[in-house]
Amino acid sequence: MDESLELKLLRLKKLKQMMSQRPVESKEKSGELDFSKALEIVQKHLVDRGDEVLEVALRDYPEITKKIVVAIAKKILEGSLSGEIPGGALLKLFESLGLRVRLETSIKFYKDGEYRLLSDILKKDEL
Numbered sequence: 001m002d003e004s005l006e007l008k009l010l011r012l013k014k015l016k017q018m019m020s021q022r023p024v025e026s027k028e029k030s031g032e033l034d035f036s037k038a039l040e041i042v043q044k045h046l047v048d049r050g051d052e053v054l055e056v057a058l059r060d061y062p063e064i065t066k067k068i069v070v071a072i073a074k075k076i077l078e079g080s081l082s083g084e085i086p087g088g089a090l091l092k093l094f095e096s097l098g099l100r101v102r103l104e105t106s107i108k109f110y111k112d113g114e115y116r117l118l119s120d121i122l123k124k125d126e127l
């Protein structure tokens with residue numbers, strides 16, 4: 001009888017160990033992706049001014065942008081989205097979702113051997 005009790009005890013321990021490992025595996029298989037890993041994945045694919053667009057979007061709309069970044073990272077990992085993501089495409093995505101991401105832009109004009117901001121030139125009426 002002692003041997004059968006020991007066997008049952010060993011089986012119960014093994015079952016308990018398997019049950020404790022199961023939720024971790026199911027979380028990994030279900031595609032759960034935390035924001036920091038998703039951000040790394042997306043940033044590797046950004047080109048042009050994509051990093052700047054993402055930075056401004058995170059500053060202006062942090063919660064929704066985090067969800068968008070995770071969704072983009074999932075698509076990259078699935079293979080649905082491959083290649084580079086230009087800043088213009090990312091900006092258009094945010095605009096299509098109703099998020100107005102405003103980037104700081106400037107126009108420079110080359111005159112007399114130096115670059116000047118067009119806004120400064122127009123203020124002085126030197127054009």
